[in-house]
Amino acid sequence: MSTSSPALDPILSAEAIAARKPGPFSLAGKSIVTPILLVLILLAIAIVTTMIGSKPFNQVIIDLFVRVILVVGLYVFIGNSGVMSFGQIGFTCLGAYVAAWLTINPVMKKMSLPGLPDFILKTKMEYWQAAIFATIFAAVAALVFGRILMRLSGIAASIATFAMLAMINTIYSNWDRVTGATSSVVGIPIVRSIWPYFTAAGIVIFIAWLHAISRSGLALRAARDEPTAAAASGIDIPKERLIAFVISGAIMGVGGALTAHSIGVVTPDNFYLSLTFVTLSMLVVGGMGSLTGSVLGVVILSALIQALRFLEAGVPVGGSMLALPKGLQEIALGIIMIVILALRPSGLFGNRELTLTRNRSE
Amino acid sequence: MTLLNLVDVSVRYGRLTAVRGVSINLKEGEVLFITGPNGAGKSSLLRAIAGVTPTAGGHVEFDGAEITGRTPEDIARLGFSMVPEGREVFGSLTIEENLMVGAGMHSRTPGWKGQTAADLDSVYNTFPILKERRNQQAGLLSGGQQQMLVIGRALMARPRLIAIDEPSLGLAPNITDQVYERLIALQAERSLTLLIVEQSSTRAVMIGGRMILMRSGQVVLDGDARELGNSEAMQAAYFGYEDH
Amino acid sequence: MLQIVFDALSLGSLYALGALGIALIFGVMRLVNFAHGDVIAFSIFALLWPSTDAMAIVFAGNLPWFLLIPFVLLVGAGLSVLCEIVVFRRFRNTNPATMMIASFALGFVIRYFLLMLYSSRPKSISLLPILSQPVEMLGARLPLLQLITIIVTIAILFGLVIFLRRTRFGLEMRAAAENFSMARMLGVRANRVIMGAFALSGALAGAIALIFGIQTGTADIQMGAAVMLMAFISTVIGGLGSLAGAVLAGFLLGAASVVMQVILPVDARPFRDAFVYGAVILVLLFRPQGLIAARGTKERV
Numbered sequence: 001m002s003t004s005s006p007a008l009d010p011i012l013s014a015e016a017i018a019a020r021k022p023g024p025f026s027l028a029g030k031s032i033v034t035p036i037l038l039v040l041i042l043l044a045i046a047i048v049t050t051m052i053g054s055k056p057f058n059q060v061i062i063d064l065f066v067r068v069i070l071v072v073g074l075y076v077f078i079g080n081s082g083v084m085s086f087g088q089i090g091f092t093c094l095g096a097y098v099a100a101w102l103t104i105n106p107v108m109k110k111m112s113l114p115g116l117p118d119f120i121l122k123t124k125m126e127y128w129q130a131a132i133f134a135t136i137f138a139a140v141a142a143l144v145f146g147r148i149l150m151r152l153s154g155i156a157a158s159i160a161t162f163a164m165l166a167m168i169n170t171i172y173s174n175w176d177r178v179t180g181a182t183s184s185v186v187g188i189p190i191v192r193s194i195w196p197y198f199t200a201a202g203i204v205i206f207i208a209w210l211h212a213i214s215r216s217g218l219a220l221r222a223a224r225d226e227p228t229a230a231a232a233s234g235i236d237i238p239k240e241r242l243i244a245f246v247i248s249g250a251i252m253g254v255g256g257a258l259t260a261h262s263i264g265v266v267t268p269d270n271f272y273l274s275l276t277f278v279t280l281s282m283l284v285v286g287g288m289g290s291l292t293g294s295v296l297g298v299v300i301l302s303a304l305i306q307a308l309r310f311l312e313a314g315v316p317v318g319g320s321m322l323a324l325p326k327g328l329q330e331i332a333l334g335i336i337m338i339v340i341l342a343l344r345p346s347g348l349f350g351n352r353e354l355t356l357t358r359n360r361s362e
Numbered sequence: 363m364t365l366l367n368l369v370d371v372s373v374r375y376g377r378l379t380a381v382r383g384v385s386i387n388l389k390e391g392e393v394l395f396i397t398g399p400n401g402a403g404k405s406s407l408l409r410a411i412a413g414v415t416p417t418a419g420g421h422v423e424f425d426g427a428e429i430t431g432r433t434p435e436d437i438a439r440l441g442f443s444m445v446p447e448g449r450e451v452f453g454s455l456t457i458e459e460n461l462m463v464g465a466g467m468h469s470r471t472p473g474w475k476g477q478t479a480a481d482l483d484s485v486y487n488t489f490p491i492l493k494e495r496r497n498q499q500a501g502l503l504s505g506g507q508q509q510m511l512v513i514g515r516a517l518m519a520r521p522r523l524i525a526i527d528e529p530s531l532g533l534a535p536n537i538t539d540q541v542y543e544r545l546i547a548l549q550a551e552r553s554l555t556l557l558i559v560e561q562s563s564t565r566a567v568m569i570g571g572r573m574i575l576m577r578s579g580q581v582v583l584d585g586d587a588r589e590l591g592n593s594e595a596m597q598a599a600y601f602g603y604e605d606h
Numbered sequence: 607m608l609q610i611v612f613d614a615l616s617l618g619s620l621y622a623l624g625a626l627g628i629a630l631i632f633g634v635m636r637l638v639n640f641a642h643g644d645v646i647a648f649s650i651f652a653l654l655w656p657s658t659d660a661m662a663i664v665f666a667g668n669l670p671w672f673l674l675i676p677f678v679l680l681v682g683a684g685l686s687v688l689c690e691i692v693v694f695r696r697f698r699n700t701n702p703a704t705m706m707i708a709s710f711a712l713g714f715v716i717r718y719f720l721l722m723l724y725s726s727r728p729k730s731i732s733l734l735p736i737l738s739q740p741v742e743m744l745g746a747r748l749p750l751l752q753l754i755t756i757i758v759t760i761a762i763l764f765g766l767v768i769f770l771r772r773t774r775f776g777l778e779m780r781a782a783a784e785n786f787s788m789a790r791m792l793g794v795r796a797n798r799v800i801m802g803a804f805a806l807s808g809a810l811a812g813a814i815a816l817i818f819g820i821q822t823g824t825a826d827i828q829m830g831a832a833v834m835l836m837a838f839i840s841t842v843i844g845g846l847g848s849l850a851g852a853v854l855a856g857f858l859l860g861a862a863s864v865v866m867q868v869i870l871p872v873d874a875r876p877f878r879d880a881f882v883y884g885a886v887i888l889v890l891l892f893r894p895q896g897l898i899a900a901r902g903t904k905e906r907v
Contacts (some may be wrong), residue, residue: 148891156894159839163890175877201695281707334714373777414791438791438792450785452784
């Protein structure tokens with residue numbers, strides 16, 4: 001920018017001002033380091049997993065990558081807008097069932113989900129094709145719900161999103177002929193390789209980053225920090241929120257599809273309160289306003305969970321077995337989360353992002 | 363006798379320093395005005411004394427006791443009563459309930475009920491309009507009435523020092539006159555110590571007493587209100603002429 | 607017809623009590639306490655010896671009613687206050703999101719503690735069985751418990767109103783709920799008021815636990831969750847910071863649930879809750895500040 005002291009600058013002409021106006025992705029230069037580093041970290045994890053070659057461990061890492069997708073999706077909306085939404089997992093549910101509808105063997109579908117329209121009953125596509133449709137479906141749903149909800153702020157918005165989640169859950173838990181209601185829908189082709197999940201996570205991280213540095217993302221964060229000033233600067237807060245909400249919904253949708261393909265089974269309760277709070281916790285503990293926080297929050301907490309599981313199974317120390325009593329694993333996890341939040345209320349990474357250079361925080 | 367002593371007090375909000383090394387000695391029975399332009403740190407200073415905002419340096423003594431870092435309720439119980447900017451009535455409580463909140467801190471002392479009733483009467487005598495509307499919700503009062511209510515509420519705590527932040531804010535001049543009239547009468551009656559923050563020095567000059575001028579977080583002038591009042595030094599200091 | 611009214615009232619009572627428990631804490635601390643449902647569960651499980659059997663071995667549950675009830679209420683209040691002292695006190699001025707997640711994590715800890723001791727199988731318990739018997743009233747047969755629920759809720763509300771309006775501590779709580787900072791400047795002890803709110807909230811949780819336990823005859827770790835969702839919603843619809851609003855909204859939601867159950871065509875009945883949630887969204891759209899916006903409520907940023 002200008003190197004002369006502002007008080008002595010002559011008044012600039014309109015052209016000069018226009019020439020200095022930043023382009024839509026002008027922040028890309030420096031900040032691209034963050035998503036690159038994050039993806040490299042995930043790549044390292046993926047490579048190590050392939051080398052270890054253990055099936056159970058492979059599954060654990062698949063879960064981790066799916067969680068990364070979900071939590072990054074949460075960050076795109078919640079982190080940037082500051083609005084605590086409890087409803088995002090609803091889109092995950094929608095995406096998961098779309099994946100189920102489009103990839104299950106037609107014979108099985110006709111038996112278990114007879115209420116589906118004919119053209120769906122007859123379809124069977126590849127998982128990645130289904131994932132695209134899942135994303136679109138979830139994004140459209142987010143658009144519809146979002147138009148209604150984005151005018152709300154604060155706690156009213158949070159409870160409205162909670163109501164949305166509950167609504168989706170109720171509908172899916174009861175619409176027997178289309179979703180199988182509360183019984184599990186089985187027969188979804190399982191994708192066992194870790195690479196599709198890694199790829200999806202990588203793409204999602206870059207999308208989140210692009211949104212964050214875009215004018216829309218910046219405007220949204222401005223509105224998060226200073227709503228009055230932002231509105232006075234001409235920012236259309238509901239519109240920017242809606243954009244983030246739809247992108248978030250899309251990401252949650254693809255996460256849902258991949259969840260379905262990672263275990264081969266879906267039920268509505270898998271996508272309700274439990275998953276909502278696990279993912280929200282990972283987001284907040286990692287650092288709500290930070291993309292790094294979302295990704296590394298998942299990695300760190302997942303590592304913690306695994307460590308606790310390991311301890312519960314028993315570790316030989318000296319001559320004897322050291323093991324946590326059963327059930328203590330979750331209690332320990334809860335306590336650790338509380339301690340982390342008490343010590344660092346903004347989460348492990350707060351608002352900061354992972355970079356190579358030491359620069360001052362935003 | 364010194365009632366309030368501030369020694370090198372600083373207040374910071376993140377990287378912004380609002381008050382830098384302010385030292386003030388306030389004697390019992392004094393009336394002290396703190397004036398200065400916007401952002402001078404006057405409100406921050408008051409909030410730091412009251413314990414609402416933490417200090418970043420220095421210490422505060424009240425009646426010989428160290429109060430730095432203590433909770434607002436402890437400080438209030440020592441006899442320091444704060445009336446913050448914007449009045450802050452409890453809008454959904456009635457006038458009488460508002461007044462009674464202030465009285466609670468002495469409930470352990472014997473004869474509390476009787477004394478409180480007497481206090482209440484005394485406040486009603488000073489501000490008859492409050493008595494008329496004693497069972498109305500405080501949120502319905504006008505600005506001037508609310509200001510009287512919060513002063514009365516502060517009085518119910520039987521303070522030795524009352525600190526008021528911008529009593530004239532948002533009030534018409536004649537209403538402000540009334541408020542000050544009662545305030546000064548009370549001060550004389552009960553030998554209260556008053557610490558008043560006002561953006562304009564006019565009041566201070568009108569009423570007299572001691573005046574301190576703050577600018578950019580520091581004490582710039584300290585003296586008799588009337589003497590300083592319209593002096594050249596005052597204007598220069600207020601607007602910071604010598605800095606340019 | 608009368609049956610519907612009683613159903614609505616008794617369901618509404620449960621929601622109202624739950625909402626009140628949430629609103630009390632929210633009022634003084636701006637905290638949405640997600641651990642509340644687990645305090646409810648804990649209060650009932652405290653009556654049983656730890657075991658994984660389906661038939662619970664009741665230890666304190668055999669106490670006569672006049673000891674049983676205070677016991678459960680005290681357990682609820684005690685646990686709630688413990689939560690405040692050990693956990694929530696560290697989070698006094700943090701941002702709402704962190705507080706919510708911390709409260710969720712705390713609930714998680716309580717839930718898994720119960721799971722560890724009692725396993726996830728719902729246990730059948732038999733508390734005050736006479737209350738489950740039906741009673742004839744104004745031409746409708748209803749379980750005595752439903753009537754008791756309604757009466758007890760009204761009594762609790764009445765008692766609470768008197769406490770808040772007529773006692774000094776109640777006044778301090780109301781002042782603190784409206785403007786915490788100003789109340790402190792007038793000598794109101796922050797810790798005591800907050801503990802009072804938690805104690806009351808916990809006692810309410812105990813009351814809900816009792817009603818639920820008697821109503822369903824089981825002690826189930828999930829028992830708090832069902833009520834709590836509606837309780838949270840009621841608190842917000844009622845107007846944050848307004849206890850009266852929370853109670854009113856609780857009753858309205860209960861009524862809406864029951865009414866929907868009746869007027870919806872049979873096919874749509876399983877989706878009743880979805881309609882209720884949709885109605886909630888509508889209410890929030892048109893009145894985001896809630897039914898009874900607490901006058902003079904400061905938005906604590």
